[in-house]
Amino acid sequence: MKAAVKTGGPVEVLHRLREEGLIRHIGFSTHGSLDIILQALNTNLFSFVNLHYYYFFQRNLAAVRLAGEKDIGVFIISPNEKGGLLWKPSRKVEQTCHPLTAIEFNGRFCLSHPEITTLSMGIHEPEHFSQNLSILNGEDYTSQAMRDTRARMDAPLSGVSDLCTLCGECLPCPEEINIPEVLRFRNLLEAYDMVDYGKFRYNMFEGEGHWFPGNFASKCTECGDCLPRCPEKLEIPKLLKETHKELFDRNAWVKNQFFQLAVSVAKFLRKFIRGRV
Ligand code: SF4
Numbered sequence: 185m186k187a188a189v190k191t192g193g194p195v196e197v198l199h200r201l202r203e204e205g206l207i208r209h210i211g212f213s214t215h216g217s218l219d220i221i222l223q224a225l226n227t228n229l230f231s232f233v234n235l236h237y238y239y240f241f242q243r244n245l246a247a248v249r250l251a252g253e254k255d256i257g258v259f260i261i262s263p264n265e266k267g268g269l270l271w272k273p274s275r276k277v278e279q280t281c282h283p284l285t286a287i288e289f290n291g292r293f294c295l296s297h298p299e300i301t302t303l304s305m306g307i308h309e310p311e312h313f314s315q316n317l318s319i320l321n322g323e324d325y326t327s328q329a330m331r332d333t334r335a336r337m338d339a340p341l342s343g344v345s346d347l348c349t350l351c352g353e354c355l356p357c358p359e360e361i362n363i364p365e366v367l368r369f370r371n372l373l374e375a376y377d378m379v380d381y382g383k384f385r386y387n388m389f390e391g392e393g394h395w396f397p398g399n400f401a402s403k404c405t406e407c408g409d410c411l412p413r414c415p416e417k418l419e420i421p422k423l424l425k426e427t428h429k430e431l432f433d434r435n436a437w438v439k440n441q442f443f444q445l446a447v448s449v450a451k452f453l454r455k456f457i458r459g460r461v
């Protein structure tokens with residue numbers, strides 16, 4: 185972030201291009217921590233932000249609010265996929281948000297925040313089109329019906345034993361385990377049986393150069409560093425290992441290792457061939 189906004193850096197160049205009329209708006213897209221997003225918004229150099237914020241991931245609420253205060257447009261990245269694999273919700277999610285579908289519920293949840301201006305839908309099947317379109321029906325997203333659905337959706341989470349509040353106080357972990365994110369998947373498994381989503385996201389850990397940082401929870405050495413920092417007094421190593429057992433997909437891991445090996449070989453060959461030309 186510092187490199188982007190420093191004097192003479194790329195954002196300054198973008199502002200010059202804007203003054204010359206070559207571009208109209210300057211914003212940023214982020215998978216970063218809340219702290220970094222707030223710092224970037226507070227530079228007052230941007231007029232829009234693309235970020236992750238959904239019913240099943242509300243960590244960035246403070247950034248959404250700050251953007252609203254500064255009249256910065258908020259674009260939500262991948263609400264239907266990264267937001268919970270909502271085109272194939274668990275049976276429990278499907279039943280709890282009925283008569284809305286998971287896509288409709290989450291879209292309305294997002295748009296109930298007046299700061300949020302854009303949702304990027306990423307439609308996978310033709311039948312999802314009408315669900316996405318129905319979100320934009322001009323209704324009041326804070327209606328009593330919506331509040332009732334929201335209360336039904338909130339209830340399972342409040343009943344989870346050993347709930348992680350995602351406060352992040354346990355970090356850093358010397359083994360670079362993204363503890364709050366692993367335990368977020370555990371919360372969603374316990375509350376909503378979200379196995380497919382948990383597996384989809386959990387198995388993104390340890391991707392080379394990936395934007396989703398963190399090692400698998402199996403790397404926990406039980407050093408105990410995180411324990412005194414957790415205000416909920418959670419047995420973090422035990423919960424991590426249980427979650428790894430539930431979500432780790434060996435086949436996906438082996439495939440990923442082959443893919444990374446193929447990428448490294450391709451890079452090496454490219455360099456080798458360039459060196460000989
Ligand atoms: S106990 Fe495990 S999760 Fe906690 S800091 Fe040590 S290695 Fe990380």
Ligand code: SF4
Pocket residue numbers: 347348349350351352353354355363364367413414415416417418420
């Ligand atoms: S400190 Fe405890 S409650 Fe907070 S994120 Fe870490 S494990 Fe969860």
